[in-house]
Amino acid sequence: MILTTMLTPTNQWPGTSHYAAELGAQRRCCSPAKGRIHHDILVVGGGLAGLSTALSLTERGITDIAICEAGQPGDGASGRNGGFVFAGYSLSNEALTRQAGLSQGRQLHQWTQHAVGLVRRRIDQWDIDCQANDAGVLLADWFGDDASMLSFRQRMQDTLRFRLDWIAPSELPDHIRTRRYGGALHEPGSFHFHPLRYINGLIRVLQERGVTLYGDTPIQSIKPPSQSHRLGADRWQAVTEQATLSADQIVLTTGGYDRGVWPRLTRAVLPIATYIATTEPLGDDLARLLPNGHAVYDNRFAFDYYRPLPDTRLLWGGRISTRARRPDAIRRLLKADLARVFPSLSEVKFEHAWGGWMGYTRHQMPILGQPQTGLWHATGFGGHGMAPTALAGEVLAEAMSGDETRLRAYQRWQPAWAGGLAGRGWAQATYAWLNLKDAWRDRVR
Ligand SMILES: Cc1cc2nc3c(=O)[nH]c(=O)nc-3n(C[C@H](O)[C@H](O)[C@H](O)COP(=O)(O)OP(=O)(O)OC[C@H]3O[C@@H](n4cnc5c(N)ncnc54)[C@H](O)[C@@H]3O)c2cc1C
Numbered sequence: 001m002i003l004t005t006m007l008t009p010t011n012q013w014p015g016t017s018h019y020a021a022e023l024g025a026q027r028r029c030c031s032p033a034k035g036r037i038h039h040d041i042l043v044v045g046g047g048l049a050g051l052s053t054a055l056s057l058t059e060r061g062i063t064d065i066a067i068c069e070a071g072q073p074g075d076g077a078s079g080r081n082g083g084f085v086f087a088g089y090s091l092s093n094e095a096l097t098r099q100a101g102l103s104q105g106r107q108l109h110q111w112t113q114h115a116v117g118l119v120r121r122r123i124d125q126w127d128i129d130c131q132a133n134d135a136g137v138l139l140a141d142w143f144g145d146d147a148s149m150l151s152f153r154q155r156m157q158d159t160l161r162f163r164l165d166w167i168a169p170s171e172l173p174d175h176i177r178t179r180r181y182g183g184a185l186h187e188p189g190s191f192h193f194h195p196l197r198y199i200n201g202l203i204r205v206l207q208e209r210g211v212t213l214y215g216d217t218p219i220q221s222i223k224p225p226s227q228s229h230r231l232g233a234d235r236w237q238a239v240t241e242q243a244t245l246s247a248d249q250i251v252l253t254t255g256g257y258d259r260g261v262w263p264r265l266t267r268a269v270l271p272i273a274t275y276i277a278t279t280e281p282l283g284d285d286l287a288r289l290l291p292n293g294h295a296v297y298d299n300r301f302a303f304d305y306y307r308p309l310p311d312t313r314l315l316w317g318g319r320i321s322t323r324a325r326r327p328d329a330i331r332r333l334l335k336a337d338l339a340r341v342f343p344s345l346s347e348v349k350f351e352h353a354w355g356g357w358m359g360y361t362r363h364q365m366p367i368l369g370q371p372q373t374g375l376w377h378a379t380g381f382g383g384h385g386m387a388p389t390a391l392a393g394e395v396l397a398e399a400m401s402g403d404e405t406r407l408r409a410y411q412r413w414q415p416a417w418a419g420g421l422a423g424r425g426w427a428q429a430t431y432a433w434l435n436l437k438d439a440w441r442d443r444v445r
Helices: 002-006 018-026 048-058 093-100 102-125 146-160 195-208 263-268 284-289 327-341 386-400 420-443
Strands: 035-044 065-068 137-140 165-167 184-187 212-214 221-223 236-239 243-252 270-279 295-298 305-308 314-321 350-360 367-372 375-379
Touching: 018 195, 018 350, 035 048, 035 236, 048 065, 048 195, 048 375, 048 386, 065 243, 093 102, 093 146, 102 146, 102 195, 102 386, 146 165, 146 184, 195 212, 263 367, 270 327, 270 420, 314 327, 314 420, 327 350, 367 386, 375 386
Parallel strands: 035 065, 035 243, 065 212, 137 295, 243 375
Antiparallel strands: 137 184, 165 184, 221 236, 236 243, 270 314, 270 350, 295 305, 305 314, 367 375
16 A cells, blocks of 8 residues: 555656557667757657657657657657547537537548648558558447437537447347447547557657757756856757757656646646456457457446457556556456456456556646747646657647647636645545446446
């Protein structure tokens, strides 16, 4: 108990992810920054928000860029997640249209649909070997309530022009062999992949384009040009133990692993954990349970999410918590969840088990902006970042090249104080309450 609560988002999560173990020595690692260094643009954070922003900048002819990552690129959420690439944000689609209005909500959502396509195209364009599986993503109905699934589908069609294909309960066994669910909705165009392999591919492309990546380079502080005179430059400065970096512009993409370099951003992002484990290889059993290779999540607040891996393992994720947990505790929790959906797997062994921090804002939308001249940020993607980080990279690169049209659409969602420690307590209490509501709905179905 003491150990679990002592872990903070800046610690390495204990245990190795399946992704890191599978990639092994093929993983591209980057050396630390040393001495006095200048780049036109400095990106802080080597997750998908940082890498995608750098990539989008290179596509606009800007290449004097450095990315500083506290560990190695992909050590944060981006290299250890479920690998679902699908449309939308952490904020629900209904809340999105309520808050932004119908027309802008629809546009914001469509941008995420295009971003799914962008990630998929990048994989093909650069021949990134990341096990992309185009069977796509299914939202399974935990409660067996066809009417509410169909009405949700209709609302998505009417408000967002977002098509979801209905799989009736009688057809579901063709896709998922379990009696746990009613029907399901399939998102055309969605896919799933090995996120750390994707990151490895992006690093290759960035390096080919002249971008410098520094690993093991935690930025301790940044200073605006007005405070940098003493250091001999009218530029932004970023300081590490071994280096002083100057840049004309800095982009903060520190996610749920934020180390407090810009207090207003740190205060706006709550680190929230979720857990994953991978089974031992299941052989033919896996194809029997998921014949078409879909990734699946369900419609509870704290949903299970799982997908088949090419080597016949099942990757199983779930739970939302404010606590880091050790691999053994994660295995115990997820084993029970797995057995509820696939009782035939109740004796199966989980090999790797790990977790990661998602960065949640109070309003559940990412915060994109330029709070001071030359300082940009893209963070707070919550549990839904694979496509939105690619979108954010595009939006920031456009704005940094002079076109702020799309950036303005995100100004409604400013960095708001997320409550600090009390916010984490409140989040845990809210999760417990929402879980109870789901359990109740399940009982009375
Ligand atoms: C277990 C898990 C499962 C998930 N599953 C999915 C999924 O299936 N689909 C989906 O769409 N989303 C999923 N998500 C969410 C998604 O992974 C995130 O939204 C996304 O990766 C956020 O990207 P990011 O670049 O903002 O943050 P991160 O990937 O966390 O990157 C931030 C990086 O900044 C670095 N950093 C922080 N401070 C400093 C500093 N001072 N100096 C240098 N570096 C610093 C950190 O080390 C970290 O590597 C999941 C998240 C988790 C944790």
